[in-house]
Amino acid sequence: MASFNKVILVGNLTRDPQVKYTTGGTAVTEIGLAVSRQWFDKQANAKKEETTFVDITLWGRTAEIAGEYLAKGRPVLIEGRLQLDTWDDRETGQKRSKLRVVGENMTMLGSRGDGPGGGGGAGGPRNSGGPRNTESPSQEPPSDFGSSYDEPPSGGMASDDVPF
Numbered sequence: 001m002a003s004f005n006k007v008i009l010v011g012n013l014t015r016d017p018q019v020k021y022t023t024g025g026t027a028v029t030e031i032g033l034a035v036s037r038q039w040f041d042k043q044a045n046a047k048k049e050e051t052t053f054v055d056i057t058l059w060g061r062t063a064e065i066a067g068e069y070l071a072k073g074r075p076v077l078i079e080g081r082l083q084l085d086t087w088d089d090r091e092t093g094q095k096r097s098k099l100r101v102v103g104e105n106m107t108m109l110g111s112r113g114d115g116p117g118g119g120g121g122a123g124g125p126r127n128s129g130g131p132r133n134t135e136s137p138s139q140e141p142p143s144d145f146g147s148s149y150d151e152p153p154s155g156g157m158a159s160d161d162v163p164f
Helices: 060-069
Strands: 007-013 027-041 046-059 075-088 095-108
Touching (some): 027 060, 027 075
Parallel strands (some): 046 095
Antiparallel strands (some): 007 075, 027 046, 075 095
């Protein structure tokens, strides 16, 4: 049976992106996204809201653009895929795991005046990294952005391409 792994999320950043680089010079950043769902609970006769916090990893030029133009509170649309990271806890030796999104495309939402940061713009989705092979990088625990990341396969946009 065929499988399909695609995630589309729209939410607000929970913290400012911090771009780091692999030993090979590839940019990587982890952003947090708050995604809310609202509904009306008929039994309680009240409006309800549920917020989910999602960790997203961005690579290459997309990571650099996020670091340059995004800030905490900014709305953003992320297209990507789910990835399950597993590792052995250094202190207890137990297996740990975490589900995250590997962002493949990012669209800045809102206008330049909306929330902190600059950039943005309305219109259709904009591809800030182009189609590329995004094999899972091997890594230590997801929060460790040191040199433990292997670089993803090369790809991305030419330096003349404008992502926004």
